[in-house]
Amino acid sequence: MPGFEFNNKGTLMQDTKHYQAYLQVSGVNIYASVYDTSQLSIVRGSSLLLKWAVELLDGAHIEKTQDEPPLYSIIQVYNETIRNKYESDHIPELNRLAEFVLPLPELIKPLTAITTGASSGIFEVNIDKLPNIDGKMGETLAKYAQAIAHFLSNHDYFRYFTFTVVGLIDESNDFTLVKECLLGKSRSQQIHQISLAPQPILEPSDNPAQPCTLQGILPAVSAMKYPPTGFEGKLLAPASQYRFLLGRYLRHGLYIAETFELPKTEERGQLLQQLQSDDCQASESIDKIAYDQKYVNLENKIAVFYADGNGFGGIQANGVKSVEDQKHFDHTLKTYRREFLACLLQQWMPEDGKGILPLETLLWGGDEMMFVVPASKGFALAQMFYQQSRNWSIELDGTKHKLTHAGGLVFCHYKTPIGRVKKLAEDLADEIKEREYGREGNYFDYAVLESIDYPAETLDEFFAKRYGVLAKSRFPLQPLAAVPDIEIPQAEGKPPQYPQHNALALNWDEQAKPIAEFLEAMPKSQAYQIAQATQTDAFGKKIERFYSLQKDNPVLLKQLEELIKNGVLRLPPKPTTQSDKFDAAKQEPATAELGEESTKPENAVKAHESAVMTDPWQWLHLVELWDYLAPRKKDQVQATEVNDHA
Incomplete structure (x- = not known):
C-alpha cells in the first residue's frame, strides 16, 4: 500500500507524521532448543544460529556494496569446510548444510534493525518497500510477518527453533510503549505455539529407533559419515547434527564477524587478517584448553569467567525514549564489547598469528558474556575485562549512566561438568546483584573447585560448608589493581569516543610480577x-x-x-x-x-x-x-x- 497509511484498525489516518511500523523477531523456548543438551558444540551452534537468524533479517546487509557482509562471507568459507568433510549419503538434509540459503532481498529490504541481541531483534519496517500484498495495512503487515516466520521455519539452519514474529503499526511516537506492546504480542503468540519445533520426516532407515546420543530425546537415524575424533559411530538426530557441526566449525567465525564490525584501523586490519588465516584457529575443545599448561599445580585446570550487565534493562526503560535512543544504546554497547573482544584476541594471539587461541566462548550476546580459558589466564581475563570496561557509560535523555557488570570466576578441573560450572559462575554474579550495592559498581566473586566434584547445594550452603561462621562475612571483591581512569573529552558535533587503554595496564602478566x-x-x-x-x-x-x-x-x-x-x-x-x-x-x-x-x-x-x-x-x-x-x-x-x- 505505498503512499497510504493505516492505523492498527486498518482505517486511513489523517496525520501521518508520527506513523511507523515495527517488527519484532524473537527466538523462544530457549531451554527446549538450545539447552536441551550439555554438549558444548550443540549449545554453541544453537546460540550462534539464533543470533544469525535475527541479524540476517537486517535489510542493511544488502545495501553494502564495497565489502561483502561479514556473516555471508564467513558462512561461505566455513560451508566449504563442512561440504568437504561432512557430505552424507544417509541424511539428505545434511548435504544442504553447506548451501546456506540467504533471505531473498525482496523479503528483508523493508527491514532496518533498531536493536538486535542474542536471540531477539526489533526492526523498523519501510512500508514503501513491503511486498505488494493485497489488503488493509494492518493485514499487510501481518502477512509480511507470516512471510518472515515461514522463511525461518523452513530454513535448514533455523527450522529446529521456535520463533515469534509480530508486527505493530504505531502512531504514538512513544518507543517505550512500542517495545512493551511488541513484547506483549510476542508472549501472547508464544503461548499459542508448541514449545518444540517439529522435526522433519526423514527417509526410512534400517536402523532401529534410538535416542540421539548427544541430545538423548530426539530420534536418531544415522551416524555422521566423517565424524570428528571421538564421535565415531554415534547415532545423532538431524537437529543435533546441524547444530553440532555448525557449533564446532563456526566458533572461530564469531571472532571474525565481531572484529569485522569494528572501525577499520591498521591494527584491526592485521588482527582480522590473522583471524582469517588458516594458521590461527580457536581451541577445538575444553580439554585442549586445559592441556599442557606450563604452570605449577594448574595441569588440566580451566577458568570460567561470566559477566552480566547491571540493570541494563532498567537503563533502557528509563532512558530510551525514541528509536534513535535505542540505536544509540545498541551501537554503544556492541562497540564496547567488540573493543574488549578485539583487545583480548590481540593480547592472546599466538606468536606470528600461528597457533591455537586458548579461548572458548560460551555466551556472547545482549549484556552477557562467558568464556573458558586456561586456569593460568583466569585472573588475566577478569582483570582485562574490568580494566577495559571501567569507563563504560552512556548518556540517554540527558542523564549519564555507568555500565557496570557483576562477574563470576570459577577455577576447576576440565572434567567438571561444564553445565554445572556455568551455573555456578552465573550464581556467583547473581548473588552479587542481590546485595543493595551490587548493581552500583563492578564487583566479582570466585570459587575454586579442587576436584571434579561440584556444589550440589545452594551457593550460601556451599560457602557455609567451606568457611563456617565466616561465610556470612564473605563479600564480593572489587576489580583487581585498577589503573587510574582515562577520560576522553567528546568534541562537539563528533561521534562518541570510546576509552582507549594502555596495553600494559591490561596486561595482567606485568601487573602480577x-x-x-x-x-x-x-x-x-x-x-x-x-x-x-x-x-x-x-x-x-x-x-x-x-x-x-x-x-x-x-x-x-x-x-x-x-x-x-x-x-x-x-x-x-x-x-x-x-x-x-x-x-x-x-x-x-x-x-x-x-x-x-x-x-x-x-x-x-x-x-x-x-x-x-x-x-x-x-x-x-x-x-x-x-x-x-x-x-x-x-x-x-x-x-x-x-x-x-x-
Missing part, C-alpha cells in the same frame, strides 16, 4: 596455618607469630602491605543492609602507613597491629588463590630450586 615476587618469598606453610586459624581464637596468635618470624624480613612485610593497599586483594565495600551486617573491623581494617622507618625490623613488627593483613578474609583469599593470582612457570620454579641447592 610483584605478586609473584611476594609469593616466592612468602612461606606458604605459614599462610596456610594462619588461614586455617581464621575461625578460631588462635587467629590473633598466628598473626603475632607470623610477624614475629618475619621481623628480620621487613621487605616481605612491606611488599605484602603495598600489594593490598594497591588493590591486589581489595576488600569489599561497607555493609549497607541489615543482612550484610557483621563486624566492620573485619571488613575494612586500617592500612599501615609505612615510611622509610618501617624498613627497620622493630618498626615493621609494631606496624602489624594496623596492617591490612589482620583481616581473616585476606588470608583466606590469599591461600585459595595462591596458584591462580600469579601462576608460576614450572621451569622457573625448577631453576630456583636448583640454585637453592647449589
Whole structure:
C-alpha cells in the first residue's frame, strides 16, 4: 500500500507524521532448543544460529556494496569446510548444510534493525518497500510477518527453533510503549505455539529407533559419515547434527564477524587478517584448553569467567525514549564489547598469528558474556575485562549512566561438568546483584573447585560448608589493581569516543610480577596455618607469630602491605543492609602507613597491629588463590630450586 497509511484498525489516518511500523523477531523456548543438551558444540551452534537468524533479517546487509557482509562471507568459507568433510549419503538434509540459503532481498529490504541481541531483534519496517500484498495495512503487515516466520521455519539452519514474529503499526511516537506492546504480542503468540519445533520426516532407515546420543530425546537415524575424533559411530538426530557441526566449525567465525564490525584501523586490519588465516584457529575443545599448561599445580585446570550487565534493562526503560535512543544504546554497547573482544584476541594471539587461541566462548550476546580459558589466564581475563570496561557509560535523555557488570570466576578441573560450572559462575554474579550495592559498581566473586566434584547445594550452603561462621562475612571483591581512569573529552558535533587503554595496564602478566615476587618469598606453610586459624581464637596468635618470624624480613612485610593497599586483594565495600551486617573491623581494617622507618625490623613488627593483613578474609583469599593470582612457570620454579641447592 505505498503512499497510504493505516492505523492498527486498518482505517486511513489523517496525520501521518508520527506513523511507523515495527517488527519484532524473537527466538523462544530457549531451554527446549538450545539447552536441551550439555554438549558444548550443540549449545554453541544453537546460540550462534539464533543470533544469525535475527541479524540476517537486517535489510542493511544488502545495501553494502564495497565489502561483502561479514556473516555471508564467513558462512561461505566455513560451508566449504563442512561440504568437504561432512557430505552424507544417509541424511539428505545434511548435504544442504553447506548451501546456506540467504533471505531473498525482496523479503528483508523493508527491514532496518533498531536493536538486535542474542536471540531477539526489533526492526523498523519501510512500508514503501513491503511486498505488494493485497489488503488493509494492518493485514499487510501481518502477512509480511507470516512471510518472515515461514522463511525461518523452513530454513535448514533455523527450522529446529521456535520463533515469534509480530508486527505493530504505531502512531504514538512513544518507543517505550512500542517495545512493551511488541513484547506483549510476542508472549501472547508464544503461548499459542508448541514449545518444540517439529522435526522433519526423514527417509526410512534400517536402523532401529534410538535416542540421539548427544541430545538423548530426539530420534536418531544415522551416524555422521566423517565424524570428528571421538564421535565415531554415534547415532545423532538431524537437529543435533546441524547444530553440532555448525557449533564446532563456526566458533572461530564469531571472532571474525565481531572484529569485522569494528572501525577499520591498521591494527584491526592485521588482527582480522590473522583471524582469517588458516594458521590461527580457536581451541577445538575444553580439554585442549586445559592441556599442557606450563604452570605449577594448574595441569588440566580451566577458568570460567561470566559477566552480566547491571540493570541494563532498567537503563533502557528509563532512558530510551525514541528509536534513535535505542540505536544509540545498541551501537554503544556492541562497540564496547567488540573493543574488549578485539583487545583480548590481540593480547592472546599466538606468536606470528600461528597457533591455537586458548579461548572458548560460551555466551556472547545482549549484556552477557562467558568464556573458558586456561586456569593460568583466569585472573588475566577478569582483570582485562574490568580494566577495559571501567569507563563504560552512556548518556540517554540527558542523564549519564555507568555500565557496570557483576562477574563470576570459577577455577576447576576440565572434567567438571561444564553445565554445572556455568551455573555456578552465573550464581556467583547473581548473588552479587542481590546485595543493595551490587548493581552500583563492578564487583566479582570466585570459587575454586579442587576436584571434579561440584556444589550440589545452594551457593550460601556451599560457602557455609567451606568457611563456617565466616561465610556470612564473605563479600564480593572489587576489580583487581585498577589503573587510574582515562577520560576522553567528546568534541562537539563528533561521534562518541570510546576509552582507549594502555596495553600494559591490561596486561595482567606485568601487573602480577610483584605478586609473584611476594609469593616466592612468602612461606606458604605459614599462610596456610594462619588461614586455617581464621575461625578460631588462635587467629590473633598466628598473626603475632607470623610477624614475629618475619621481623628480620621487613621487605616481605612491606611488599605484602603495598600489594593490598594497591588493590591486589581489595576488600569489599561497607555493609549497607541489615543482612550484610557483621563486624566492620573485619571488613575494612586500617592500612599501615609505612615510611622509610618501617624498613627497620622493630618498626615493621609494631606496624602489624594496623596492617591490612589482620583481616581473616585476606588470608583466606590469599591461600585459595595462591596458584591462580600469579601462576608460576614450572621451569622457573625448577631453576630456583636448583640454585637453592647449589
